[in-house]
Amino acid sequence: MPDPYAASGVDTAAGDRAVELMKRSIAATHTPAVLGGVGGFAGLFDARAIAGMRSPVLASSTDGVGTKIEIARALDKHDTVGQDLVGMVVDDIVVVGAAPLFMTDYIACGRVVPERIAEIVGGVADACRRTGTALVGGETAEHPGLLAPDEYDLAGAAVGVVEADALLGPDRVRTGDTVLALASSGLHSNGFSLVRRIVADAGLAFTDRIDELGGPLGEALLTPTRLYTAELLEVLDSADGAGVHALSHVTGGGIAANLARVLPDGAAVALERATWTPAPVFRVLADLGGLALTDVEGTWNLGIGMLAVVAPESASAIAARLASLGVPTWPVGTVSEGTTIHRASAEDGWVRGAKGVDGGAVRLSGTYAT
Incomplete structure (x- = not known):
């Protein structure tokens, strides 16, 4: 019997292929503080990484890329918007003097194209690596009927840490x-x-x-x-x-x-x-x-x-x-x-x-x- 979920427009197999294609780039952002690898329900980060701080304050930020994505779609070029996401999220954390610890991303799309998703996440991962941020997880959600087949949106969140007496402001x-x-x-x-x-x-x-x-x-x-x-x-x-x-x-x-x-x-x-x-x-x-x-x-x-x-x-x-x-x-x-x-x-x-x-x-x- 055909998969009724696939018949409704959601291809879970394509989602799995996308994960396989992006695993290597994500792993390149990981330090020993990241536990569990890729694919868990939650990203895990060993808090002992900040245990030696005197008075650690956690800093968090969330953002998206916005309608710049429409230009990426128009040119069918998706390898740069991941850096845009990291810049918008992680650079907000450094504003208070905090160093980023980890980040998660979220992609909503009308149709999962594994190669495109891997290209987007590859850009996120490369920018995370360059900013010292572990990409510990994410989600790709297929929304047929809500988004056109080639439409997508990209958002993320990150957490960093700073000593209380080093907060900028x-x-x-x-x-x-x-x-x-x-x-x-x-x-x-x-x-x-x-x-x-x-x-x-x-x-x-x-x-x-x-x-x-x-x-x-x-x-x-x-x-x-x-x-x-x-x-x-x-x-x-x-x-x-x-x-x-x-x-x-x-x-x-x-x-x-x-x-x-x-x-x-x-x-x-x-x-x-x-x-x-x-x-x-x-x-x-x-x-x-x-x-x-x-x-x-x-x-x-x-x-x-x-x-x-x-x-x-x-x-x-x-x-x-x-x-x-x-x-x-x-x-x-x-x-x-x-x-x-x-x-x-x-x-x-x-x-x-x-x-x-x-x-x-x-x-x-x-x-x-x-």
């Missing part, structure tokens, strides 16, 4: 601190609903060549999210690490709102646009949409993927170390007293906090370098 920030910008690799994984709208309204296909980008539009858009975790942890573990007071991951909401979240109430930062030149992909998209770059500052990172608030005497050394690790870094502003600024309205360009956090005040000023 607003309480460490001081007037006079330097704000360093860490370069992004491109759009990362935010604002792609706007990207897709602009491209559709312009009548373009993601396969169309854009001279300013040196190739097809979709390939530039799929540039994977830069991973900052390993480099930032190296800085935090160095002699200059004590000079790092706060970190901000520039994701949804743009530059100003995400920095404001990690500043104390009463602090203000004016970020100088003239200190950097947004990458061509941002200008191309803005021009296609008839927008100024200032119109999309609350949507795209415009070239800054992470911000570090550091002691002024440590700024040059921290920037130099990050640059030596392959992360271009430059000073973009200074923390000042913001008592009077906080009475100013949003019409003056100041942003205060985001996502429920009522933090400091931030605005971008001046004109972008060309």
Whole structure:
């Protein structure tokens, strides 16, 4: 008798084949602290790995890749969105000074194509390995009728750990601190609903060549999210690490709102646009949409993927170390007293906090370098 579940559109055998194809890449992320291998109902991580800490605090994060996946589907290129997922999840953990321990992923799809699933998870696993994160488990769910056969969504969650007295955040920030910008690799994984709208309204296909980008539009858009975790942890573990007071991951909401979240109430930062030149992909998209770059500052990172608030005497050394690790870094502003600024309205360009956090005040000023 035919399998009624398969007849309804769920191919469990294909799911098993996908697991077999991805096992090797997942295993490459495992350390002796990972117990049980691949395929259990729960991923197991030996907590003795943190037993030697004085006062360990666990940090957790969850996120997805969003509608950037639609561009991966359009190009049938699925080997980069896994890095996007790890960047969006694990780089949120390092913001508080935590080192990642382990991660799980979740793929919902209309139809399991084992090779495609293995390609996606292979990207997750490679990025986990590069950030020192064990990929301890995951789930692939087939949703026929809810998702079209070639549609899928990708999400994940991770856990890290930090000593309580090493937590980064607003309480460490001081007037006079330097704000360093860490370069992004491109759009990362935010604002792609706007990207897709602009491209559709312009009548373009993601396969169309854009001279300013040196190739097809979709390939530039799929540039994977830069991973900052390993480099930032190296800085935090160095002699200059004590000079790092706060970190901000520039994701949804743009530059100003995400920095404001990690500043104390009463602090203000004016970020100088003239200190950097947004990458061509941002200008191309803005021009296609008839927008100024200032119109999309609350949507795209415009070239800054992470911000570090550091002691002024440590700024040059921290920037130099990050640059030596392959992360271009430059000073973009200074923390000042913001008592009077906080009475100013949003019409003056100041942003205060985001996502429920009522933090400091931030605005971008001046004109972008060309």
